[in-house]
Amino acid sequence: MTEPKSKPGEKNNTANKLGTFSGVFTPSILTILGIILFMRLGYVVGAAGLRQALLILLIANTISVLTSLSLSAIATNLTVRGGGDYYLISRTLGFEFGGALGLVLFLAQSVSVGFYCIGFGEVVAGLLGGSETIAQFIALFAIAALFSLAWKGADWATRFQYAVMGILCLAVLSFFIGGVLNWNADLLQTNWLPAADGPGFWVLFAVFFPAATGFTQGVSMSGDLQDPGKSLPLGTFLAVGVSILVYLVAAILFAGNLPQDVLSGDFQAMNRVAIVPFLIVAGVFAATLSSAMASFLGAPRILQSMAADKVFPVLNLFAKGVGPANNPQRATLFAAAIAVLTVGLGNLNLIARVVTMFFLISYGLLNYATYFEARAASPSFRPRFKWFHQRASFAGALICLFVMLAIDWKSGALAVAVLYSLYQYLKRTSSTSRWADSQRSYHLQQVREHLLQISRELEHPRDWRPQVLTFSEDRERRIRLLKFSSWMVGKSGLITAVQILEGKGAQQIRLKNEAENELYQDIADSGVQAFPLVVNAPSFEVGNQLLLQTFGIGPLRANTILLNHHGVYAQRFFSAHFKRFGQNLRTSLRLGYNLVVLDALEEEWQTLERQPANERCIDIWYQSGNTGSLMLLLGYLMTRSDFWSHARLRVLVAEQDDNAEATKENLRQELERVRITAEAVVVKDCSAATIIASSADASLVFLPLALKEGRIIDSTGEMVDNLLPNLPLVALIVAAQQIDLDAEPESGAAGLLADAEDAVAAAQKRQQLVDEEIAELNAGLEKTLTTLIAARKDGNEEEAKTLYADLAKIRQQLDKATRRSAKADSKLEQDKERLEKLREEYHLNESTEEDAEDKNLP
Template identity: 30%
Template sequence: MIAQNNVRSTNNDPVESSESSPITGTSGTGAGASRLFRHFGSLFSPPAPSNDPAGYVEFGSISDPSASSGRTLGTFAGVFCPVALSMFSALVFIRVGFIVGNAGLYVTLLQFIIAYVILLFTVSSVCAISTNGAVEGGGVYFMISRTLGPEFGGSIGTLFFLANIVGCGLAISGCAEGIIQSFGPTGDAGTSGSIPDGRWWRFLYCSSINTLMLIVVLIGAEMFAKTSVVILGVVVVCLLSTYISFLTQGPIDVPLPHENHLVNFTSAWYTGLQADTLWANLYSNYTKDYTSNGNQVNFAVVFGVLFSGVTGIMAGANMSGELKNPSKSIPAGTLSAVLFTFLCYMALAVLMAATTTSTLLQNNFLFLAPINLWPSFVTIGILTATFSTGLSNLIGASRVMEALAKDRVFGPLMSFVVKGTYKGNPIAAVIASWVLVEAILLIGSLNTIAQINSVLFMLAYLATNLACLGIEITGAPNFRPTYKYFTWHTAFIGLLGTGIMMFVINSIYALSSIILCMFLVIALHLFSPASQGAQWGSISQALMFHQVRKYLLMLDSRKDHVKFWRPQMLLLVSSPRSCCPLIHFVNDMKKGGLYVIGHVKVGEFVDNDSSSDPTIEEYTQWLSLVDHMKVKAFVELTLSRSVREGIQQLIRIAGMGAMKPNTTILGFYDEEQSRDFFEFEESPYRTNEFDGNGVKLFPYRKSGETKALGAVEYVRIIDDVLRMKKNLCLCRHFHRLDKQMIARNNHIRYIDVWPVNIFDPKNEDPFDVVSQFMMQLACIINMLPVW
């Protein structure tokens, strides 16, 4: 390792190393007693104005009591009913027969178990986040954005919004299908006065249902909750009638739908409870789907349809802004609804397999109506289940859109949503969501929509599990969920399960959604106003801290070797205004090593007039300077009674562990007049960012002003650096360095190196330690294209 060198390096241009004055600082004065009184006074003074966007709420913060006046929903009405109804959806009365008939009972039960395991672990993550602090409106978007930051939160929130839009279209399509199958030309009510059928007739029915949902949601969330309670009661009664019919009905020859052109027979048998029927339905028998132009059915298609019907676990979290106690209601209501729907689906699948031939299951998805003791029960059940699911998705989409608009994730693009809110109900968001649902309804095929819906929801679940996994791995002390069944294992299993099943359902849709998500992450990072603010807590910072700390502990200074030596720079700066070229030059010279910009503020800590350490207040200004200069440097500030003492502190404490500066850089002590590179016209560093309210930050020594540092103290500082076993560089005339001119000059340039050891002038060995050090720095500079 190279140590204790006194080096003076120069270049052949008039831009030799140097800088006007080395280090200076301003002294702070004030009485300790007055500072103490001001400190206590500040505790009771009005808070400083916030730069947060309107409507912004930090995760875990307690909102204004006035904001909670609209929280009227409890666990049952606000969470259990919406979740249960969303998980029943069109699946319970229309698509379970399709799944059992094609996949067989064994695979159907396996698929339900896989789906609910994924859902259960995702619910565990949702419960962990929701019980870790106060939860505002926006549901899953709020939780993810306050954990992963605005880029991931905004992108996943956008995809979750689209998933709710697609889910609403899926539910409405199922509702319209139930109406056609029951009241169409070939339905149970198929008479001369029946409603017409056809592509555009179906779109008209879907649009009418969508408009009815719009009216209900516009009335408000309380109306939606009351509607959900009533609808759940109706659905449960209709489902019970189906169970009773399975147990009591005898054999029935059920007609097949008129639009099924894949078979050459017109009916199939419902056998009632029979062991032979159960045995025949145990194993898979994939056929073609008569509702999607005869497309071949396989495991992925069936699972996509199944999972699309049980994606409603976020319905309660979407209502977080209207819940009285979301931290309690979301876990209790969601878990109860998940268990309830799982038992209902398992019982329904077993009874279907034991009573209905696979031919009927595969060729008539609405066979439950003709075999029911009162067929109208099934029709009512289909309409109410799908209608409530659509309501849940529509209101969920509007709430996520409102949260995105309040956080200004897309800037002014969604400002109309914030302005279009009346009494807490986002009217503009509801109408915008309704328009997008209309566009989804043009797709038509229920099973095609189902796969898109499943992939989008799975991506949202994946992000939820990723957020919880990341924050649990980092060991953040402020992550203390009261939900005791959450661990990093549950989050990892949920993450792995959703990631795999996304590609099982449809690899093209999965890959497309991930690409779209990454595009949104990059776009929001570059352009979103929300990502520019410091109020967002991003988990990336916690993860980086966790990893950096681990590797810093592994980095051992005792294992350093000359082969892997690199410069670790400490540049001591008096005022950055006068030494911008030097700051940039040292950045070129560090070669991937540590670069620390150090500054000493002269003063007494106890006499400081401020209520806090002044270096704390100035630290953010120096970080802004680093951003403006576009250099890869750390900043170290210290408060000391003298410049020399402060430099001793910086040399000792700068860096961490094995990453500590081995080279100290000082400006040369001369009478050269300093220049303000932030002001004059030709400067590439010109800016007014540090000129605010008539006060210039980083003041520098002007003409006629006395130096803050004497020549004797400067020499003693040099001696201190050498005695502390650090390499030393003295830099002069860097205010003359024009890097842009060098870049424009195409003729051959040279970097002159003068291998002079001032401690041993008679030494003519060109390969002593000092010469090697100088050659090393020159070589590093020469590696850069501009040099």
């Protein structure tokens, strides 16, 4: 097995790498057990009551647990390098999402350093009786001390965190012991309900939620871990599990030790419960500094990873690290500068809320990235961590979104707007992604599901759109052909540039690769969205025959061929050797391909491109039938392209029955019926002279194509060789498919099936009525016969004669009903047979186990 490649600036040396406890559990738990535990949890319990406080804990920790599940799945599916959340999301959702999130996370964590240090400064200044300015100086001193540790590297910072961990453990233990010794069950019951004049639920949730934003701190250290795939899930779950237990016990102890007014009115309430109050003060110091230290370690590593990926060129200088551990000293210096600026700005409540939203967005995107990866069903998604489900990840993303809106929808909207702006900037300015992400796998899965869904639905004329095979061997003409095909599909179809290589032997593989590269380059030069296709075959005729019969997948098939009139392929299409090339053009028409032949010389093309957009005109020489309908539709689609959006559309038709006005009115009604806006023009005839006189000043002319002995003729039966040189760009068109421009939704296969099903239902109804009539007649016959026998026994001859007549009448009616029943049964069988044939024709009787599974796709 090959070793994973390193990113630029990243070392494979694991000698100084961190383990699960030091690299993941420690920074995560120290951030979670922060200032909220010591100075705000009591307030939340007092104001919300224990019942709502437990609900707040449940919601916050649901986010933690679901995101930890997602993190564990995605982290065990790839080799996690430096950058934490940024790396995971960028390698899943793509360059743009990762870059946008990485930048805001770096800024959020850098600002968090300043906030935590301000909190530390305010606590110290409060103990010393100092002013706000003193608090800021203390905060700057704390930043300098933490910076010196972060500058030396993660190993030195981890040693500091061990000392902090010890202080926090002693502080929590002191509180727990004091809480157990002073336990009051009656007080617990009193504190169960919220305070009468307390703030709302979501206000208190917003106060508490920062306590749940530290469990991904270990992810930011991913580049410094010996085994990220193992350490990240284990360390994160340990940190989340321990923190849930600590907060749950602490909330219960608060409720069972202090009155509600004390809890909601004294942020130092933990000192009243702890057996050694001094340890709580030390814990506050440790909590603020440890949270700041964790952010000081995480932020520079996100920036360094982004710089190594060259996301924002201006940040590339931060990719360089120092020492065996690749310590990001440049990024650390930048993070420190942002932290100092944060302290200098003072009151930053709005920024604080937006920063919280950035963290929530990162958790939501981490959950969504896991759902996205799993939903793509890529064979490469094989996480070693199995205890997750894609629906759980999706639920985690939705909960994060809900909490953002519930806490502060304005700050949430601002955070989303910043992220979206960065995403759009990267999407518009970035080149091809420097790594593979899951977006292609996701789109492939969507293509699969959509193709399967299309195959289960009936084809309808309203669904028709041009799917074009563009044949060209001439590179000079190919660019023009590609551009014309893009106009022709009108942003609604697909284009495939085709080249058939004739020959045999091993060198054909090399020639095929060269031809594909040439097609890729020509497509790129043309600026057209198209696919290249090169086919190797012993002869052009064999290759084209196979191509036309096999191109496409499932219901997605090509339906139109586009050629250059003077190209090599056109010469083969219209050569005198008509039997070659699979019966040449007639074979293509029999296979259902419409044909468009473009006559566009270089000087004509240049003249068209120089023509002002509002002076361009498309002439369509209309004739009734499928070819005329196809020309109308292609002319309309042309105007949907940017190049022809301001062009005039003229439809020209020969005068009928020597009545120009009636012909023009009929044409106008036809255009109105098919909902195509165009100018109706009536000419005397469709001779070459009339065509030249009428369309010489047009930009593009659509002419119907016909064949005579393998050569193109116009609608009058004359060759077009003398016509084309006297016209601008010309597209010669013949339709091989039925083109219905005004198809009703009930028409087509769906309408035929509906009619057949209705006929079967009506036949069954008739059969049922006849059967009911026969049953009624049989019952009457039996009753009449019984009455007749009784009359005979009684000697009542007059009644017997009447009953004989009734019996004869019933038998006559029964004979007629029986004949009607036979006819109804025959009609029912015919209708059922017709319906079955239609179902077989449209492949509606096929059902597979995979189809049943696909119906249950989320």
